[in-house]
Amino acid sequence: MNADMTRKSMSVLVVEDESLIAMNLEMILEDLGHSVIGPVMTLRNLEKLLDGDFHADAAILDVNIAGEPIFPYARRLADLGVPLIFASGYGASGIRDDLAHYPVVPKPYTELDIARMLDRIFPA
Amino acid sequence: MxxxxxxxxxxxxxxxxxxxxxxxxxxxxxxxxxxxxxxxxxxxxxxxxxxxxxxxxxxxxxxxxxxxxxxxxxxxxxxxxxxxxxxxxxxxxxxxxxxxxxxxxxxxxxxxxxxxxxxxxVTDIVRLRQAASLPFRRGETQLLERAREAEEQHRALLTESAEFRRLFQMAPGFFAVLSGPDHVFTFANDACTRLVGGRQLIGKSVREAFPEAEDQGILDLLDQVYQTGARYQTEERSVMIRDLDSGELQETFLDFSYDAIRDGDGNITGIFVQGSDRSEDVRRQHRQRLLLAELNHRVKNTLASVQSIVSQTLRSTPDPAAAKRDIGARLAALSKAHDLLSAQEWTSADLGEIIGQEVAVFDPERISLDGPRCTLSPRSSISLAMLVHELSTNAVKYGALSSETGTVAIDWREQPDGTLKLSWRESGGPPAVQPERKGFGTRLIESIVSGEFGGSYEPSFSDQGFSCIVTVETAVLRGADSGT
CATH class of the missing domain: 3.30.450.20 (PAS domain)
Known part of the structure; x- marks a missing residue:
């Protein structure tokens, strides 16, 4: 983990509709020295955020927000050039084909899982 | 002469x-x-x-x-x-x-x-008889030969053959005999006719009677069996059959086999078709797979919630004994909400029941509940159960339930503007003081009310004790809306 301390701090968008899980991810990211945008817990708030002046170095997205798939918003984020990580209880099988090349971190995940994912996106 | x-x-x-x-x-x-x-x-x-x-x-x-x-x-x-x-x-x-x-x-x-x-x-007669015969040519040959020997036996056999024919006709599986290189139906039992929506089959080729088969490779399969004599067998093959009333193609799943029928000299003269309609089984399996995938997803999410409860409680509660107690109580709250949802097959739960279940451990004299029935989606049920759990935990630790005589009044009302107003009022306990630092419980409550529900959470600390008002759109609680 010491290597991570020297990494630059990123701003990471978190989209997760369950408070307990969102709070845990927020804590993990802060422990890793990153700042959190959100957690955004509804698609309506996500839409508002995307419509505004928005910047993130990466986004960690739950695939299902209150029963709605995240994919249309994931595509918008991808179009903005934001690297995506999907977090899913369905595993990799639940990701739409055109987004299937983005990494998936299966739930439940640990701090190490998240750190490794971010390392894959931004190698040291 | x-x-x-x-x-x-x-x-x-x-x-x-x-x-x-x-x-x-x-x-x-x-x-x-x-x-x-x-x-x-x-x-x-x-x-x-x-x-x-x-x-x-x-x-x-x-x-x-x-x-x-x-x-x-x-x-x-x-x-x-x-x-x-x-x-x-x-x-x-x-x-x-x-x-x-x-x-x-x-x-x-x-x-x-x-x-x-x-x-x-008798070539013409044989062909005619084939069209109305049992699916077995050899049986018919024998039948004719014996008929020559004894008219009585012949009649007995005819009765027997009629009996066999009736059995085939009524068998639950489908049977058909196709004759010649064009696969003309010379026999089709009731199940076979039902499968294709009651259309007329006898005397028609497969191409005529079942035109939608061509694009599905069925005719190629029949040709192959007719030419090579090699058996074809398949399980749960998807076959589209046109519904004659609506004109729509409908998917069925069939187990079936094609066997070549040969004459006495070993030449292939037709194809024996037998099979069964497995559509119901296949659909049931499909539903089961979906349910299993959903269950797996739910379990993984629940494990993620449990993981969060454990790590955050450990972080915010330095004393291991207290952390152990708090973790146990939070898992119990999660588990009880699951019980209520299971009783309703995970369709919904009632707000009064969710609150009542969480405060059931306390002396009923000190807790009052008042409000109409209010349906919650499974997600809202779990969130509100956690919310009520955190409010009661705080009441036990610092508020009205930490004293001998304090009471809590909980009531909820639907407002004309489509919101639900839930009020939690403690009295009779020590004066409430706003804590300097927000604990895990308070952060969880705020995240649930503002983050998940898009509602408002207004706590107030006074000499009478702690109270708060939670205001949330009822549509969001019912799951009819994905939130604000």
């Missing part, structure tokens, strides 16, 4: 062979039916003109031998016997079916010198 002329004029085909099986006489009807002139036949050997190395050839020779040996009439009730087609009619062999009666003709010395054959070409 000229018996020669009479013989020649007989409408039924007749011919006479000597002991060497060479033609001695033929009549006009015989010439016609075998497509040969008498000049070609007289003096020639029967098997030179009509060779047959198969079972039919052996049967014909055996019958003729019997007549010469016993001096008694011998009958071949049914014999497939292909004959050469003259070159001017296209050449090759022609498939024929015959009935033949062989009668001895005594010569002057008393021994049997000749045998007279009266033969009838």
């Amino acid at each position: 000229d018996f020669g002329e009479l013989f020649d004029a007989l409408p039924s085909p007749h011919m006479v062979l000597d002991r060497e099986l060479c033609y001695v006489a033929v009549n006009r009807a015989y010439e016609q039916v075998v497509m040969r002139s008498r000049d070609e036949m007289i003096g020639r050997h029967l098997f030179d003109l009509f060779p047959n190395d198969g079972e039919s050839g052996r049967r014909l020779r055996a019958s003729l031998d019997r007549v010469f040996a016993t001096g008694e009439t011998d009958t071949l009730a049914y014999i497939p016997y292909d004959i050469p087609r003259p070159p001017e009619l296209g050449g090759g062999m022609e498939q024929r079916y015959w009935t033949a009666v062989h009668t001895p003709v005594s010569g002057s010395g008393g021994s049997e010198r000749y045998v007279m054959q009266n033969t009838v070409d």
Whole structure:
């Protein structure tokens, strides 16, 4: 983990509709020295955020927000050039084909899982 | 009277062979039916003109031998016997079916010198009978042969065959017999007819009766079986069948097999189709797979919630004993909410029940609940259960329930603007003081109310004790809306 301390701090968008899980991810990211945008817990708030002046170095997205798939918003984020990580209880099988090349971190995940994912996106 | 002329004029085909099986006489009807002139036949050997190395050839020779040996009439009730087609009619062999009666003709010395054959070409009748027969040709052959021997037995067998036919007709699996290279339906039982929506099958080719089969490779499969004789078998194959009322193609899942039907000489004459409609089973399995995937997803999410409870409680509660107690209590709250949802098959829960269950451990004299029925989605149920759990935990630790006499009044009302207003009022305990640092419980409450529900959370700390008002859109709680 010491290597991570020297990494630059990123701003990471978190989209997760369950408070307990969102709070845990927020804590993990802060422990890793990153700042959190959100957690955004509804698609309506996500839409508002995307419509505004928005910047993130990466986004960690739950695939299902209150029963709605995240994919249309994931595509918008991808179009903005934001690297995506999907977090899913369905595993990799639940990701739409055109987004299937983005990494998936299966739930439940640990701090190490998240750190490794971010390392894959931004190698040291 | 000229018996020669009479013989020649007989409408039924007749011919006479000597002991060497060479033609001695033929009549006009015989010439016609075998497509040969008498000049070609007289003096020639029967098997030179009509060779047959198969079972039919052996049967014909055996019958003729019997007549010469016993001096008694011998009958071949049914014999497939292909004959050469003259070159001017296209050449090759022609498939024929015959009935033949062989009668001895005594010569002057008393021994049997000749045998007279009266033969009838029954090819057309056989084809007709096939169209209305059992799916087994061999059974029918035997049936015809025995019929010659005993009329009574024949009738018994006919009854038996009718019985078999009825069994096939009513069997739960589907059966059909297809005849010839165009796969003409000569038999189809009720299940088969039902499968294709009651359409008329008998006498029609598969292409005519079931045109949607062509694009699905079914005709290719049938052709292949007809050409190679190799069995085709499949399980749960998706077959689209057009619904005749709506005109729509509907997906069915079928187990079925195609087996070649062969005649006595081993030639393929048709295909026996049998199978069963597995659509219901396949759909049930599909639903089960979806349910399992959903269950797996839910379990993974719940494990993620548990993980969060554990790590965050450990972080915010330095004393291991207190952390252990708090973790246990939070998991119990999560578990109880799951129980309520399970009782409703994970469709919904009632707000009053969710709150009542969470405060059930306290003295009922000190807790009051008041509010109408209010339906919650599964997600909202779990979130509100956690919220009420955190409020009660705080009340026990610092608020009204930490004293001997304090009380909590909980009530909720639906407002005209479509929101639900939930109020939690503590009294009789120590004065409430706003904590300097927000604990895990308070952060969880705020995240649930503002983050998940898009509502408002207004706590107030006074000398009377702690109270708060939670305001949330009822549509969001019911899950009709994905939140603000």
